[in-house]
Amino acid sequence: MKICVVGLWHLGSVTAAALAHLGHRVMGLEGEQKAVEELRGGRAPLFEPGLDEMIAEGLCRDKQEQLSFHSIKDHTALVDFAPEVIWITFDTPVNENDEADTDFVFNQIVMLMPYFPEGVRVLVSSQVPIGFTRRAQDHYKKHYPSKRAHFAVSPENLRLGKALQVFLNPDRIIVGSNSSEVELFRPLFETIVPATRLEWMSIESAEMTKHAINSFLATSVVFANEIALLCEEYGANAKEVARGLKSEERIGPKAYVGAGTAFSGGTLARDIQFLKGLAASANIPLKLIPSVKESNDRHKNWVKEKCEKVLGTLFGKRILVLGLTYKPNTDTLRRSLSIELIKSLIASGATISAYDPAVKRLPLEYFDLFKLVTSVHDGDQIEGCDAIVVSTEWSEFKEWGDEVYLKLKDKVIIDPNGFIEMPMRKAGATRYYAVGRR
CATH class of the missing domain: 3.40.50.720 (NAD(P)-binding Rossmann-like Domain)
Known part of the structure; x- marks a missing residue:
């Protein structure tokens, strides 16, 4: 055709x-x-x-x-x-x-x-x-x-x-x-x-199905992250809870119930906003759907708040951020949660350096905001920072050798998705933090 x-x-x-x-x-x-x-x-x-x-x-x-x-x-x-x-x-x-x-x-x-x-x-x-x-x-x-x-x-x-x-x-x-x-x-x-x-x-049903799918996924993410906050407080492990949820046949193994970062990029939130607007136009008082974005926006502060809790004041602290792109296997920074986080940390007085395997040069708008490093295998990049934040789930971060993880083990590691939890636990990390774990 x-x-x-x-x-x-x-x-x-x-x-x-x-x-x-x-x-x-x-x-x-x-x-x-x-x-x-x-x-x-x-x-x-x-x-x-x-x-x-x-x-x-x-x-x-x-x-x-x-x-x-x-x-x-x-x-x-x-x-x-x-x-x-x-x-x-x-x-x-x-x-x-x-x-x-x-x-x-x-x-x-x-x-x-x-x-x-x-x-x-x-x-x-x-x-x-x-x-x-x-x-x-x-x-x-x-x-x-x-x-x-x-x-x-x-x-x-x-x-x-x-x-x-x-x-x-x-x-x-x-x-x-x-x-x-x-x-x-x-x-x-x-x-x-x-x-x-x-x-x-029908045309209208297909359009509404798209809104419903993304809003359901967004609700699942927010639900998992709110359960994770309770897990942190009361000693449960959100990763284990997610495994239990997925074992329930009415929920299923592919359900979005793994705790971690807030959703970002506008993809899911756009449909939440569509539904909010449609409800307002028809004077339909929705309760659940508007609350999803509100909860997600609050959860975007988890990394910063964890840094503050562990490090105290962020003023003058040096933080290395691993991953800048919106998702792994892409090079777009558009609506990236990593960029939002970096801006928030800088506003609190932190100095930021960042590494991403897909970003070789920063756009002009970020050029003077933080430092882009080309490798973390250099011990100076690790030794010189007060905390390391794992922000984008690049497979490379799971494939570093034991030598790198041993250099990281005594550092404050903030890894909201628990992406490098296994190698860090194996290395004996004592100050490792993920959403939903104490």
Whole structure:
């Protein structure tokens, strides 16, 4: 099929590359010209394992341009390509309060509408609230009554660091469409998964399902962290409690019940905010859902408060932070909890150095804020600090030799997720702290 993918940051670049890999002819449209040039050179806008290689594969596959990239303003390219499907994949902007700018996405779609081919299928995967896709459909019908376009929604389900794996082998795909148009979209999705892994529903149900999934996961994280605070106080081990919870068949082994850091990045919180806004608009008095973000925001202070409890004042203290990125196996610092933590520690007078295997140079906005180190194997980096915080779960941190862990064992180690608990316990660490353990 000929597919136009619109919006090429994480969601879009993964979608475009994976569709080309599956044999579709794909044209990507992006608003930032620099990103377009990078993609044409085979470089994704952020690191994702295997993504650069898959983009390069699509660019070089054959003379038919299996994969190409253009400016979103290049309307001639869109018209000439005449896609059968336009897949909307903007990563919806989120502000510091986790509120999404869905008007940005809507306006981008509206600007492309004059160039939609007759009968095109428009698939929305951007993170948008219930009612968005229907609103776009109604706008098109009103302003272009003589043309047809078929709208559907398939909420994105990608995860940074595992995005290609999830796209190409999802456990299921949720698709919301008008009942009379299911067969128009089925052929596309059956190139990705068997028909048995497609969950068909109405447009509104699919949009609400996305809100519900993320809000449920957010609630699970907050629940686990609140239980962990009680564990710390009363001598239980949150890791053992999580194991017990997962052994309950009504909860299950994949449940989000492991205590650790607060959720961050805006992904889960965005849907909490969507539901809060929907409830306010309908004058529905929700109690549970609004409290989830409030509890999570409080829990973001756990690391700083533990540092203060163990070290006393943070003024003049030197703290080494391990991990800067939002998640492992990516290089994005966007909405990273590590960056939020560092700013908070600095505000209390601490001096920060940080190490991350994916960050070779700090963005200008952080250049004078803290020091980026290139290795922690140098004993001076460890000896010179008062505490070490494990913030991002890079596998490298579990693979250091005994020599490094022995250097760490006498230091204050704040490891909220318990990521390096085993090697640190083995090394004989006496001042090691994780969420939910005394």
